[in-house]
Amino acid sequence: MSTTLDLHCHSEASEDSRAPVExxxxxxxLRRAERPLDGIVLTEHRQFNRDADxxxxxxxxxxxxxxxxxxxxxxxHVLVFGVNxxxxxxxxxxxxxxxxxxxxDEVARLGGIAVPCHPGRxxxxxxxxxxxxxxxxxxxxxxxxxxxxxxxENERSEELIQRFGYAATGGSDSHLVSLIxxxxxxxxxxxxxxxxxxxxxxxGSYEPVDFRPKRKPVARAVEAEAK
Amino acid sequence: xAVDYDPTLxxxxxxVTDPVTVTPEMIQKFCQGLGETNPLFTxxxxxxxxxxxxxxxxxxxxxxxRNGRHFFQHVPRFGRAGFDAGKDxxxxxxxxxxxxxxxxxxxxxxxxxxxxxxxxxxxVVRSTLKNQNGEVVAHIDHRFMNRT
Amino acid sequence: MKFEDLHIGDTLGPLELFVxxxxxxxxxxxxxxDAPRFTDDEGAKKEGLPGMILPGNMSLGLLAKxxxxxxxxxxxxxxxxxxxYRVPVQPDHTLTLSGFVTNAAPGERIxxxxxxxxxxxxxxxxxxxxxxxxxxx
Numbered sequence: 001m002s003t004t005l006d007l008h009c010h011s012e013a014s015e016d017s018r019a020p021v022e023x024x025x026x027x028x029x030l031r032r033a034e035r036p037l038d039g040i041v042l043t044e045h046r047q048f049n050r051d052a053d054x055x056x057x058x059x060x061x062x063x064x065x066x067x068x069x070x071x072x073x074x075x076x077h078v079l080v081f082g083v084n085x086x087x088x089x090x091x092x093x094x095x096x097x098x099x100x101x102x103x104x105d106e107v108a109r110l111g112g113i114a115v116p117c118h119p120g121r122x123x124x125x126x127x128x129x130x131x132x133x134x135x136x137x138x139x140x141x142x143x144x145x146x147x148x149x150x151x152x153e154n155e156r157s158e159e160l161i162q163r164f165g166y167a168a169t170g171g172s173d174s175h176l177v178s179l180i181x182x183x184x185x186x187x188x189x190x191x192x193x194x195x196x197x198x199x200x201x202x203x204g205s206y207e208p209v210d211f212r213p214k215r216k217p218v219a220r221a222v223e224a225e226a227k
Numbered sequence: 228x229a230v231d232y233d234p235t236l237x238x239x240x241x242x243v244t245d246p247v248t249v250t251p252e253m254i255q256k257f258c259q260g261l262g263e264t265n266p267l268f269t270x271x272x273x274x275x276x277x278x279x280x281x282x283x284x285x286x287x288x289x290x291x292x293r294n295g296r297h298f299f300q301h302v303p304r305f306g307r308a309g310f311d312a313g314k315d316x317x318x319x320x321x322x323x324x325x326x327x328x329x330x331x332x333x334x335x336x337x338x339x340x341x342x343x344x345x346x347x348x349x350x351v352v353r354s355t356l357k358n359q360n361g362e363v364v365a366h367i368d369h370r371f372m373n374r375t
Numbered sequence: 376m377k378f379e380d381l382h383i384g385d386t387l388g389p390l391e392l393f394v395x396x397x398x399x400x401x402x403x404x405x406x407x408x409d410a411p412r413f414t415d416d417e418g419a420k421k422e423g424l425p426g427m428i429l430p431g432n433m434s435l436g437l438l439a440k441x442x443x444x445x446x447x448x449x450x451x452x453x454x455x456x457x458x459x460y461r462v463p464v465q466p467d468h469t470l471t472l473s474g475f476v477t478n479a480a481p482g483e484r485i486x487x488x489x490x491x492x493x494x495x496x497x498x499x500x501x502x503x504x505x506x507x508x509x510x511x512x
Contacts, residue, residue: 015338016459018504023478023487030384046340072341096341123345150462151496175459176489176502177477218391218469218495260402261436265443278450278510286453287439290432291406311431315457 003191003200004209005064006040006184008079008117008143008171013052014045017175021054024180025061035181035211039064041081041197043171046071046094048083066194069093075100075116075136076124079143079171082112082198104138113201115169117143120156127160135164141201145170145208147182169201170208182212230339230348232303238333241301246327246359247292254284254324257291283321289356289365290316294332298352302334305348306375312349315368327359335368348373376449378484378509387445387474387488392437394429399466402433428463434501438490441472442505451509454485458503468494474505484509 010017011024021042028037040063042049047069054065068081071093078100080087087110091098100116107114119126119142126142144157145168161168170183188205191197200206251271258269263285266273274282322328335353339346349370356365403413408430411418416426435458442453464470471493478487485508492501 018457018487020478026383027477077341096339096346122343124341124343148461148499150498176491176504177487178475178489215497218471220469220495256405257436260398260405260433261440262398263440265440265447267448268443277448278452285436285439285443286456287432287436290435293407311460313457313459314431314435315455316435317455318453321452 001190003038003187003189004036004184005066005187005191005197006037006172006174006181007115007169008043008070008146009040009174009180010044010070011042013042013047013049014175016045019175019177019180021065022057023177024174025057025063025065027177027180028063029061031181034213035184037063037181037184038191039066040180041066041068041171043068043070043079046096048088048093050088064192066197068194070117071098071103072096072124073098073100073103075126075129075133076119076121077117078103079115079117080107080112081115081201082107082194084111086110087112101136104136108138111198113140113198115141115143115201117171118146118149118153118157118173119143119160120149120153125153125157127156130160139164139166140204141167141169143171144168145183145210147172147174147179147212167201167204167206168208169206170210184209184211230305230337232337236301236303236334237336239301240331240333242295242298242332244292244295244330246329249284249322249324249326249328251282251324254282254288257288258285261285261287279321279323281323283323286316286318286321288322289318290314290367292328292330292354292356294330294352294354298332302350302352303337305350305373309350309371309373312370312372314370317366319363319365322358322364326364328364329357331355331357344372344374346375348375376447376451377512378451378479378481378486379512381476381479381486383476383479385476387441387476387490389471389473390441392470392472394437394466394468394470396427396466399427399429399433402436403430406430406432408432424463425465427466429466431458431460434458434460434464434492435503437470437472438492438501438503438505441474441490442488442507445474446507451507453505454508455506456503457505458501460501462498462500464492464494464500470494470500484511
């Protein structure tokens with residue numbers, strides 16, 4: 001039995017999102033035919049929402065709500081799954097200059113997994129950093145599909161992932177209710193907890209899935225003022 | 228490493244702008260720039276029968292009021308030129324022709340993050356717009372992004 | 376349009392809108408925004424931009440208009456609008472403006488709406504959320 005999770009989204013706990021978790025779950029329920037998710041993983045910016053309790057909402061909607069973090073490093077942004085007290089004691093998530101190699105190694109040692117996200121984005125993605133710095137060691141998985149990408153960025157991510165043989169994940173990177181679940185990760189295994197998610201992420205038995213609607217093309221305006 | 232600034236400047240109101248009297252022409256010009264056609268904003272006669280009993284400015288007119296140059300002398304500068312990164316506007320009541328609008332502004336928050344443009348310092352300036360009766364018409368949070 | 380008739384998932388637009396350089400200049404000048412980045416390509420390039428861009432306030436105004444056109448003359452009022460400028464918006468392109476009703480608070484008679492502007496490549500350039508309050512029944 002497989003499990004499909006949106007591994008990257010932001011609720012109103014992040015400074016740049018106003019989306020309530022309940023509205024996310026309601027939207028997934030409404031759009032289940034197009035976005036068949038079993039749950040979401042909240043990856044709030046530069047923090048871990050330690051005290052949030054989404055159990056009542058999970059019961060109401062029959063969807064899983066797991067908690068993780070998106071932190072900022074010298075190699076771009078990184079999703080941290082399996083955040084625990086040891087990891088929080090080891091790293092200041094609010095620091096936007098974390099050392100990526102240290103984060104990857106230490107998070108793994110302390111029982112979690114660090115997954116670099118949107119590698120194709122300028123400045124905050126792996127691709128650009130790999131041009132000038134050595135490739136990171138011990139990376140298991142990298143986000144390939146990101147719902148907030150500009151044209152070409154997901155393609156750049158895919159190229160990098162293939163070149164280095166990383167496992168690939170997907171997530172919507174949603175900051176808006178209606179964008180939840182547009183990209184996700186389908187796991188071969190059944191997952192029902194953050195420990196299960198961390199365990200499966202380490203196996204590599206999953207693939208990114210794309211639920212973005214194909215929009216009808218919009219014609220480019222004639223370059224009237226070309227001269 | 229946190230952003231370096233004087234924390235006492237947060238929430239301090241440095242300046243109240245001179246009142247700007249809103250004219251029907253200002254509203255009309257603004258509407259033309261946006262291609263506005265809603266009669267509540269463009270047709271004084273039709274607007275009389277509407278919910279406001281007269282012509283009002285479109286809500287987004289509220290974001291066009293600007294702080295005086297003196298305000299920014301108090302705002303710390305980080306890196307190169309600032310860009311407008313976004314706004315959060317709360318529209319408390321409509322702005323009408325004849326209103327005399329003043330801005331009461333303070334620095335609400337300063338924080339750092341990284342994005343497509345590199346390391347950025349965000350300075351959030353909150354402006355409260357008041358009319359000639361001292362009533363609040365809007366609160367506007369301007370997020371200025373500075374690349375460092 | 377009445378609060379009772381709305382549903383989560385209702386759409387605003389999509390509205391395809393061609394925004395010309397002249398319209399951008401007209402908007403910029405009406406608001407005293409005469410910086411080169413809003414008025415001429417060469418000046419904008421000197422600031423490291425790909426060419427002239429729309430002022431953030433103009434994008435905000437276009438999204439506000441999407442919402443107030445949807446409201447029409449019904450007596451509902453947009454009470455809040457927040458925007459994030461993700462990617463500079465360039466004139467002489469066809470922009471697509473869309474919105475969705477995402478939440479409703481029956482007590483306050485307020486609906487929450489997601490709005491955004493996309494370019495021809497379906498890149499979301501500007502995103503935002505709006506709140507619209509309806510009069511008592």
